[in-house]
Amino acid sequence: MSLTGSEKPQRKTRIQRANEQKILEAALDVFSRNGFRGSTIDQISEAAGMSKPNLLYYFKSKQAIHETLLARLLESWLDPMKELDPEGDPLEEILNYVRRKIEMTRDFPRESRLFANEIIQGAPRIKPILEGEINALLETKAKIMTKWMDEGKIKRVDPKHLIFSIWATTQHYADFDVQVRLVLGENIDNPDQFEKTKAYLENLFTSLLKID
Amino acid sequence: MSLTGSEKPQRKTRIQRANEQKILEAALDVFSRNGFRGSTIDQISEAAGMSKPNLLYYFKSKQAIHETLLARLLESWLDPMKELDPEGDPLEEILNYVRRKIEMTRDFPRESRLFANEIIQGAPRIKPILEGEINALLETKAKIMTKWMDEGKIKRVDPKHLIFSIWATTQHYADFDVQVRLVLGENIDNPDQFEKTKAYLENLFTSLLKID
Amino acid sequence: MSLTGSEKPQRKTRIQRANEQKILEAALDVFSRNGFRGSTIDQISEAAGMSKPNLLYYFKSKQAIHETLLARLLESWLDPMKELDPEGDPLEEILNYVRRKIEMTRDFPRESRLFANEIIQGAPRIKPILEGEINALLETKAKIMTKWMDEGKIKRVDPKHLIFSIWATTQHYADFDVQVRLVLGENIDNPDQFEKTKAYLENLFTSLLKID
Amino acid sequence: MSLTGSEKPQRKTRIQRANEQKILEAALDVFSRNGFRGSTIDQISEAAGMSKPNLLYYFKSKQAIHETLLARLLESWLDPMKELDPEGDPLEEILNYVRRKIEMTRDFPRESRLFANEIIQGAPRIKPILEGEINALLETKAKIMTKWMDEGKIKRVDPKHLIFSIWATTQHYADFDVQVRLVLGENIDNPDQFEKTKAYLENLFTSLLKID
DNA sequence: CATGAATGAGCATTCATTCAT
DNA sequence: TATGAATGAATGCTCATTCAT
Numbered sequence: 001m002s003l004t005g006s007e008k009p010q011r012k013t014r015i016q017r018a019n020e021q022k023i024l025e026a027a028l029d030v031f032s033r034n035g036f037r038g039s040t041i042d043q044i045s046e047a048a049g050m051s052k053p054n055l056l057y058y059f060k061s062k063q064a065i066h067e068t069l070l071a072r073l074l075e076s077w078l079d080p081m082k083e084l085d086p087e088g089d090p091l092e093e094i095l096n097y098v099r100r101k102i103e104m105t106r107d108f109p110r111e112s113r114l115f116a117n118e119i120i121q122g123a124p125r126i127k128p129i130l131e132g133e134i135n136a137l138l139e140t141k142a143k144i145m146t147k148w149m150d151e152g153k154i155k156r157v158d159p160k161h162l163i164f165s166i167w168a169t170t171q172h173y174a175d176f177d178v179q180v181r182l183v184l185g186e187n188i189d190n191p192d193q194f195e196k197t198k199a200y201l202e203n204l205f206t207s208l209l210k211i212d
Numbered sequence: 213m214s215l216t217g218s219e220k221p222q223r224k225t226r227i228q229r230a231n232e233q234k235i236l237e238a239a240l241d242v243f244s245r246n247g248f249r250g251s252t253i254d255q256i257s258e259a260a261g262m263s264k265p266n267l268l269y270y271f272k273s274k275q276a277i278h279e280t281l282l283a284r285l286l287e288s289w290l291d292p293m294k295e296l297d298p299e300g301d302p303l304e305e306i307l308n309y310v311r312r313k314i315e316m317t318r319d320f321p322r323e324s325r326l327f328a329n330e331i332i333q334g335a336p337r338i339k340p341i342l343e344g345e346i347n348a349l350l351e352t353k354a355k356i357m358t359k360w361m362d363e364g365k366i367k368r369v370d371p372k373h374l375i376f377s378i379w380a381t382t383q384h385y386a387d388f389d390v391q392v393r394l395v396l397g398e399n400i401d402n403p404d405q406f407e408k409t410k411a412y413l414e415n416l417f418t419s420l421l422k423i424d
Numbered sequence: 425m426s427l428t429g430s431e432k433p434q435r436k437t438r439i440q441r442a443n444e445q446k447i448l449e450a451a452l453d454v455f456s457r458n459g460f461r462g463s464t465i466d467q468i469s470e471a472a473g474m475s476k477p478n479l480l481y482y483f484k485s486k487q488a489i490h491e492t493l494l495a496r497l498l499e500s501w502l503d504p505m506k507e508l509d510p511e512g513d514p515l516e517e518i519l520n521y522v523r524r525k526i527e528m529t530r531d532f533p534r535e536s537r538l539f540a541n542e543i544i545q546g547a548p549r550i551k552p553i554l555e556g557e558i559n560a561l562l563e564t565k566a567k568i569m570t571k572w573m574d575e576g577k578i579k580r581v582d583p584k585h586l587i588f589s590i591w592a593t594t595q596h597y598a599d600f601d602v603q604v605r606l607v608l609g610e611n612i613d614n615p616d617q618f619e620k621t622k623a624y625l626e627n628l629f630t631s632l633l634k635i636d
Numbered sequence: 637m638s639l640t641g642s643e644k645p646q647r648k649t650r651i652q653r654a655n656e657q658k659i660l661e662a663a664l665d666v667f668s669r670n671g672f673r674g675s676t677i678d679q680i681s682e683a684a685g686m687s688k689p690n691l692l693y694y695f696k697s698k699q700a701i702h703e704t705l706l707a708r709l710l711e712s713w714l715d716p717m718k719e720l721d722p723e724g725d726p727l728e729e730i731l732n733y734v735r736r737k738i739e740m741t742r743d744f745p746r747e748s749r750l751f752a753n754e755i756i757q758g759a760p761r762i763k764p765i766l767e768g769e770i771n772a773l774l775e776t777k778a779k780i781m782t783k784w785m786d787e788g789k790i791k792r793v794d795p796k797h798l799i800f801s802i803w804a805t806t807q808h809y810a811d812f813d814v815q816v817r818l819v820l821g822e823n824i825d826n827p828d829q830f831e832k833t834k835a836y837l838e839n840l841f842t843s844l845l846k847i848d
Numbered sequence: 849c850a851t852g853a854a855t856g857a858g859c860a861t862t863c864a865t866t867c868a869t
Numbered sequence: 870t871a872t873g874a875a876t877g878a879a880t881g882c883t884c885a886t887t888c889a890t
Contacts, residue, residue, distance in 0.1 A: 013852070034333060038249030041881060054854050056882065116332050116387075120325055121247060123390045130394055138395055155419075160395055161412040168384035169377045175328075176380075178335045182342055183350055183372055200373040207367075207419040227870080253864060263872050265866085274864065437873070458757060462673030465860065477862085478875050486860065540756050540811075544749055545671060547814045554818055562819055579843075584819055585836040592808035593801045599752070600804075602759045606766055607774055607796055624797040631791075631843040651849080677885060687851050689887080698885065 020058055022048045024072070027065045032110035035117045036066055036125070063125075070118065070126050073111050074133065080104060081163075084141050090148040091209055094162075098201050101170040106188045112174035138163060154209040162208075169201055232270055234260045236284070239277045244322035247329045248278055248337070275337070282330065282338050285323050286345065292316060293375075296353050302360040303421055306374075310413050313382040318400045324386035350375060366421040374420075381413055444482055446472045448496070451489045456534035459541045460490055460549070487549070494542065494550050497535050498557065504528060505587075508565050514572040515633055518586075522625050525594040530612045536598035562587060578633040586632075593625055656694050658684045660708070663701045668746035671753045672702055672761070699761070706754065706762050709747050710769065716740060717799075720777050726784040727845055730798075734837050737806040742824045748810035774799060790845040798844075805837055 012020075026047035030039045041062050045055040059065045080100035084093055105112055123130055138160070145159035173180055173188050180187045188194040224232075238259035242251045253274050257267040271277045292312035296305055317324055335342055350372065357371035385392055385400050392399045400406040436444075450471035454463045465486050469479040483489045504524035508517055529536055547554055562584070569583035597604055597612050604611045612618040648656075662683035666675045677698050681691040695701045716736035720729055741748055754762055774796065781795035809816055809824050816823045824830040 015853070019853090035247050035249065035329075037247060038333065040879085042879090051855050052881090053856080053883080057853070057855095060882095062881065113332055116328075117247075119388050119391050120328055120332070121245065121250065127390065127394075130391060134391075135394060157415060158408060158412050161409060164384055164388075164392065164395075165377075165381045165412075165416060168380040168388075172376055172380035176331050176376075178339065179331050179342060179346075180376065182339075182347055183376075196370060197373060200370050200377075203369060204377060204416070204420050208416050225870095231870095252862085254862095264864090265873085266871050268865070269870070272865095439874070443874090459671050459673065459753075461671060462757070464858085466858090475876050476860085477877080480861065481874070481876095484861095537756055540752075541671075543812050543815050544752055544756070545669065545674065551814065551818075554815060558815075559818060581839060582832060582836050585833060588808055588816065588819075589801075589805045589836075589840060592804040592812075596800055596804035600755050600800075602763065603755050603766060603770075604800065606763075606771060607800075620794060621797060624794050624801075627793060628801060628840070628844050632840050649849095655849090676883085678883095688885090689852085690850050692886070693849070 016058070019048075019050065019054075022050070023055055023058055023065065024069055027069055028073075028110050028114060031066060031069065032113040032117065035121070036062075067125060069114065071129070073114065074126070074129060077104075077111060077115065078134065078137055081137060081141055084144065086144045086147070090145075090153040091206065094145070094154070094166075094205060094209060095202055098166055098170065098205055099198060101166060102173070102188070102194075102198055102201060105170045105174045106194055109174035109177060109189075112171050113177075116171065116175040152211065155211060157208060166205070169204065173197060228270070231260075231262065231266075234262065235267055235270055235277065236281055239281055240285075240322050240326060243278060243281065244325040244329065247333070248274075279337060281326065283341065285326065286338070286341060289316075289323060289327065290346065290349055293349060293353055296356065298356045298359070302357075302365040303418065306357075306366070306378075306417060306421060307414055310378055310382065310417055311410060313378060314385070314400070314406075314410055314413060317382045317386045318406055321386035321389060324383050325389075328383065328387040364423065367423060369420060378417070381416070385409060440482070443472075443474065443478075446474070447479055447482055447489060448493055451493055452497075452534050452538060455490060455493065456537040456541065459545070460486075491549060493538065495553065497538065498550070498553060501528075501535060501539065502558065502561055505561060505565055508568065510568045510571070514569075514577040515630065518569070518578070518590075518629060518633060519626055522590055522594065522629055523622060525590060526597070526612070526618075526622055526625060529594045529598045530618055533598035533601060533613075536595050537601075540595065540599040576635065579635060581632060590629070593628065597621060652694070655684075655686065655690075658686065659691055659694055659701065660705055663705055664709075664746050664750060667702060667705065668749040668753065671757070672698075703761060705750065707765065709750065710762070710765060713740075713747060713751065714770065714773055717773060717777055720780065722780045722783070726781075726789040727842065730781070730790070730802075730841060730845060731838055734802055734806065734841055735834060737802060738809070738824070738830075738834055738837060741806045741810045742830055745810035745813060748807050749813075752807065752811040788847065791847060793844060802841070805840070809833060 023044065027039075027044050029047055030043045033039075034043075039062075041052055041055065044062075044065065045052045048055060059068065080097060083100065084097050088096075118124075118126055119130075142159040142163065145154075145162065148154050149156040149159075177187055184193060186193050188197050235256065239251075239256050241259055242255045245251075246255075251274075253264055253267065256274075256277065257264045260267060267277075271280065292309055295312065296309050300308075330336075330338055331342075354371040354375065357366075357374065360366050361368040361371075389399055396405060398405050400409050447468065451463075451468050453471055454467045457463075458467075463486075465476055465479060468486075468489065469476045472479060479489075483492065504521055507524065508521050512520075542548075542550055543554075566583040566587065569578075569586065572578050573580040573583075601611055608617060610617050612621050659680065663675075663680050665683055666679045669675075670679075675698075677688055677691065680698075680701065681688045684691060691701075695704065716733055719736065720733050724732075754760075755766075759766055778795040778799065781790075781798065784790050785792040785795075813823055820829065822829050824833050
């Protein structure tokens with residue numbers, strides 16, 4: 001479940017690959033913390049341990065770094081949903097999706113905040129991608145769920161709102177991390193808390209969907 | 213349910229009050245759209261129909277506008293939760309809270325995004341407020357819920373995670389508005405869609421909490 | 425024959441007018457010496473005795489200063505040609521044009537170099553203006569000359585090449601000032617030299633055009 | 637009439653020579669189009685099909701390329717004037733000079749613009765060369781002309797102004813190429829237009845100098 | 849010879865804030 | 870109160886040049 005999988009096989013030296021990686025890693029850190037406008041190339045180049053012009057030798061502009069980052073992460077961000085198997089046991093498939101989602105939230109909170117930042121501000125930079133990819137995927141998966149409901153295998157609810165609530169409840173732990181910590185004293189990076197959270201969400205969606 | 217509650221009773225002329233109000237209204241618009249760093253005083257003063265120096269006559273700095281805005285809105289933002297009545301019918305009380313929350317999300321999406329922006333970025337400007345007010349309120353209400361659970365009036369779940377999931381699922385429709393619109397073609401400002409959403413969430417939390 | 429005549433009557437304070445003037449004067453100096461790319465806002469703001477941001481408070485960008493400058497000067501730059509009177513004595517009219525041209529070259533050498541710089545580099549910023557205004561004017565005047573030739577009042581030559589050679593021979597003293605000084609030890613800012621130059625050019629075009 | 641004449645006979649491999657040539661050719665293109673400050677090493681190295689560091693292996697700096705270019709071209713640039721033969725027929729000699737000048741303007745317009753750019757901006761990089769070579773040559777040739785005038789073989793005019801006007805009228809077609817094209821729709825690279833221009837200039841200087 | 853990688857200095861422009869009136 | 874004028878401190882980005890191989 002790599003979040004930065006391999007890309008277009010271009011002729012690149014080892015240093016190039018390494019530096020691009022360093023930059024994207026640094027940029028993820030900075031952008032997810034401060035948003036696009038709130039982040040400066042200085043911060044990123046500092047975090048990447050490299051001079052500003054050198055950073056711009058690898059990426060044309062701040063914008064370009066941001067776009068590359070979003071594009072590369074989007075794929076993996078959608079992975080958990082792709083695995084939803086129409087042939088599997090309906091409730092178990094959905095619960096597994098919830099579990100993978102909460103695991104990703106734990107393991108990649110910066111990625112979650114990166115997208116949250118972007119979308120809250122109207123997704124000015126990735127609307128096109130959202131429009132195409134996400135919509136298509138979500139439509140497909142919603143249809144699978146509808147079929148399951150038609151077959152009486154899970155309770156009938158609006159599948160799109162169901163997906164929204166899975167996204168919202170899981171990503172909340174990454175996006176609103178500060179608030180969660182203020183209330184709980186810890187967050188899902190703590191194993192105990194992770195288990196409690198997972199249990200709560202499993203229960204939430206089981207209650208909603210399980211046919212008695 | 214005013215979102216800009218009563219101010220400290222200071223000696224202020226009518227014009228002063230009116231201008232402060234104009235500024236805060238403009239700032240809400242701009243900040244909720246672009247975040248703190250992404251917003252400029254120029255944008256705000258333009259939106260407020262007022263010169264930059266005049267705006268800074270009313271508020272010492274950009275920071276000050278932002279803080280004032282957050283402080284004034286926080287109060288009303290927490291109102292729905294305050295109304296949770298320990299004497300009322302447990303399930304109905306919680307569902308009413310969910311209803312008030314989704315109504316607020318519909319009526320004040322900019323306020324929701326303002327807070328979301330702030331919290332995602334680590335709440336650098338309002339952590340202290342969150343630490344005090346919210347925590348206290350949430351602790352109180354969580355205890356009420358626990359009592360209800362102890363009395364067997366609703367199913368037992370972690371009350372704080374319950375509150376998180378209510379926040380997350382409702383605010384999602386404001387904070388991720390773009391995405392919701394991309395998927396549904398509309399959002400809860402459309403009456404039909406509002407009803408569907410409300411029904412889905414009522415069902416979600418009823419399923420979770422109702423004792424059969 | 426002001427080169428910076430009065431412009432669009434806008435609501436501007438005295439300071440505004442004065443500063444715009446100071447900036448344009450400074451910019452003329454700098455741009456005519458170094459070309460557009462070779463000039464920096466720092467140089468201009470320094471020459472105008474004002475801070476860089478303040479300069480940009482009056483003109484949006486370096487580009488904008490340059491364009492304003494060219495636009496305002498173009499008008500007066502074409503004045504001498506406009507005065508060519510179809511009713512006047514043909515040879516005398518043309519000689520008067522030559523005289524006015526060489527006077528302008530003496531009095532406004534920076535303006536001449538500003539245009540020369542721009543046109544040598546392909547006129548990237550004022551091609552449209554050239555295409556319209558100059559062409560129209562030149563066409564008109566060429567027709568007048570042709571009529572004079574048809575009437576046998578001056579010798580027949582290609583009127584457009586005639587105009588080119590008037591432009592070239594007069595402006596040369598501004599545009600190639602360094603070279604002229606290297607050869608003559610002085611240039612037309614010296615009254616003696618001015619008279620000699622004028623006499624040479626009068627002779628040149630009289631020889632070409634006069635019917636014996 | 638090579639414009640890049642013979643070089644100081646140094647020990648250089650064939651590749652070296654070829655690369656220097658490629659660089660100078662590319663630099664001529666770029667410098668004549670954008671001026672010194674407006675040209676970047678990137679542009680030149682790109683045009684030369686060679687990496688930036690490699691280019692700087694052949695020439696120490698951007699400055700060095702420019703200087704080399706000017707020095708090498710100057711020689712050939714002056715060639716037409718050198719051929720002015722004191723023993724020839726005066727008028728014919730001068731007309732031949734005009735013809736060679738206009739031919740050079742047609743064949744080497746970039747070279748003309750390179751010098752024009754440099755001189756308009758005060759010749760900061762080649763003043764010394766101008767001071768020496770050109771002056772000497774021009775002085776010599778002016779004396780020849782004066783002698784012809786003393787002998788009554790051509791009309792008496794100021795020989796230096798005469799040379800200026802030959803330079804100005806011929807080079808105009810290269811330096812102000814854009815303007816010429818805007819007015820005529822074509823320039824002297826078109827054979828017809830070349831003939832017309834040559835005829836006009838021959839007539840201009842014949843009228844001026846011919847003893848009836 | 850040749851090039852990928854790296855950088856200090858510079859440059860146009862933005863922005864929060866202050867000054868003067 | 871209100872605003873035109875002014876600026877120091879960024880900020881994104883460019884460019885000549887150098888380093889290492």
